[in-house]
Amino acid sequence: MDVGELQAYCLAKPGAWADFPWEHEHPVIKVGPEGAGKIFAFLSATGVGVKGGATREVADEWLQRFPGDASVMRYIGRSGWNDLSFEGAIPDEELLDAVDDSYRLIVAKLPKKHRPEGWDTQGVA
Template identity: 45%
Template sequence: MKSAELLDLCLALPGAEETDPWGEGGGVLKVGGKIFAFVGSETLGVKVARSTDEAREWYDRYPDHVSTMAYIGRHGWITVRHDDGVVPDDELEELVDISYTAVVAGLPKRLRPEG
């Protein structure tokens, strides 16, 4: 899946917005002010678990394409290489959905999007 398609997928989710907090061209997706995805030209960063151990399923499934995300990986964030088609589009969509759902669940009710 191309990064533009991943961005469109993320932005189609209720309350999602693309931001550019570090002035490097965007690709940071938030809901309710919290990040749920990092979309780069080759990689996707998402929260899939509460810890690295819980994310093990993804490391085992795609050992050459999934790695622990720098700085926040211990909190269940992974980086997935998406530019070569090895990880199927439906699984990339699942990863985005898992991350979005986890972040929304952690938001105060007043910040949760409707829909």
């Protein structure tokens, strides 16, 4: 898995779009209308920041399972956000599952009028 593949995966989700709110090489991926969109993935060259769970306790499961490859995100980690590395022991499928979970958690918090059609079927087999 690399940042390009993960970016394409994120942007294939209903209502997803790339934004560059800060001067970084890679975008954040948001869902929802411009001006009201919310971030569900922070992309970097070596990993992705995702909402790891509804609570910090749930997000901490990633830290326990992958202690060298998952870490609490700076500044927003207390809200359940984790950084997950592409370069370590986390399987690609689990990275994609983490993005799916982050997407669903963020979209569920959007006002119903801002939720994209088909969002609730994403990642459901």
